[in-house]
Amino acid sequence: MSDITFPRSLPTYCAASLTLSCPATVNGSPTLYSVTAEALEAHFGARSPREEDLVAAFTSNRQRIERLAESMFELTEAREIVLRSGHFRFAG
Secondary structure: OOOEEOOOOOOEEEOOOOEEEEEEEEOOEEEEEEEEHHHHHHHHOOOOOOHHHHHHHHHHOHHHHHHHHHHHHHHHOOOEEEEOHHHHHHHO
16 A cells, blocks of 8 residues: 655646646655546536636545545556546546
C-alpha cells in the first residue's frame, strides 16, 4: 500500500491539453495528477472547457476525483496520471 497525499492547492489549467493538474505526494515523492476537461464536463457538470468552468467542477467534486486518483496511483504505480472520462465511467 502506498502513502498518497493530496496537498490543498488550486489546480493548474493547461489550455494546450485541456486539463487541470494538481500536486500529489506518493511515498514521499512529489508528483502530479491531471483530469481532462472532457471528464469534468461529462461527469462533474463543467459547463465548458474554459478554465473557470473546469475549476468550479473540480472544486465541487475534488474528493471523488482524488479518490480515483489515489486508486490509479495504487493500481498503476505510475509517476503521473491523467484521469479521463472512461476512468470515471468504469469507477462508477
